[in-house]
Amino acid sequence: MDKLGSKTIIGASATFTGKIANASVVEVHGKVNADLIAEKVTIGEAGRFDGAIRADLVVVSGHYEGKMQAGSIWATATASISGKLHYETLQMDRGAALNCHIVHNWRAKADDPEQSNAGNSDVPLPDASNSAKTGTVPSSSKKGV
Amino acid sequence: MFGKNSVSPVAAPNHSQINEDVRISGSITVSQPLVMAGQLDGDIKAGELHIASTAIVSGDVTAQNVTIDGRVYGVIVADAVYLSATAHFEGQLNCHGIAIDNGAYVDAKFIKETVTNG
Numbered sequence: 001m002d003k004l005g006s007k008t009i010i011g012a013s014a015t016f017t018g019k020i021a022n023a024s025v026v027e028v029h030g031k032v033n034a035d036l037i038a039e040k041v042t043i044g045e046a047g048r049f050d051g052a053i054r055a056d057l058v059v060v061s062g063h064y065e066g067k068m069q070a071g072s073i074w075a076t077a078t079a080s081i082s083g084k085l086h087y088e089t090l091q092m093d094r095g096a097a098l099n100c101h102i103v104h105n106w107r108a109k110a111d112d113p114e115q116s117n118a119g120n121s122d123v124p125l126p127d128a129s130n131s132a133k134t135g136t137v138p139s140s141s142k143k144g145v
Numbered sequence: 146m147f148g149k150n151s152v153s154p155v156a157a158p159n160h161s162q163i164n165e166d167v168r169i170s171g172s173i174t175v176s177q178p179l180v181m182a183g184q185l186d187g188d189i190k191a192g193e194l195h196i197a198s199t200a201i202v203s204g205d206v207t208a209q210n211v212t213i214d215g216r217v218y219g220v221i222v223a224d225a226v227y228l229s230a231t232a233h234f235e236g237q238l239n240c241h242g243i244a245i246d247n248g249a250y251v252d253a254k255f256i257k258e259t260v261t262n263g
Contacts, residue, residue: 015174024164
């Protein structure tokens with residue numbers, strides 16, 4: 001499949017709805033309403049993406065709306081972004097329109113994404129303490145034996 | 146355009162392609178050529194459609210011209226269908242013209258149709 005290169009392209013005339021997984025490089029020039037997991041995502045000037053993206057690098061020149069989790073985000077001058085961005089590095093060109101919630105270093109702060117947005121950290125903590133207790137009980141019983 | 150600091154990093158191509166490692170569930174509608182090489186669980190509507198040898202498509206395919214090298218399970222509605230030697234097709238085929246290469250696996254119901262509007 002050399003003639004394809006390693007890219008997945010949603011062309012200018014294309015409309016896609018659904019889920020995309022396991023993609024390496026994705027270019028969006030059409031309309032996409034989807035959840036996408038990829039390595040590199042490019043949303044072209046005419047592209048429009050609604051939905052969640054998880055990627056190492058996202059270049060946005062078109063319109064994006066949704067929750068993005070990316071290592072690097074580059075919003076070019078024609079970008080228009082709304083929703084939520086979780087990033088490690090962010091580049092924004094003059095003219096880019098960002099109307100969104102932006103969070104830095106999401107990986108370090110919240111490995112578990114539910115922990116950060118829910119705010120009820122009570123739920124995971126008892127589990128952790130329980131597992132800690134169950135972890136200590138056998139060791140103490142071993143000591144006793 | 147050249148003087149601009151931030152030229153769009155990519156030129157917009159008209160065709161679409163889905164790479165071979167990609168898994169998709171959902172539907173794709175394209176008016177320009179589409180090359181499908183990945184796995185799709187869902188429907189395709191396209192003008193010119195090439196289902197590559199690595200592709201596995203489960204769902205309905207509507208197109209004007211379809212070239213199939215890969216696997217398709219479902220209903221194909223098309224003007225012209227070409228099933229190459231590596232093709233594997235199970236389902237129903239509503240089309241005007243068919244070409245099937247020697248070696249293609251076809252287990253399908255054929256329905257002759259007058260030219261569809263694609």
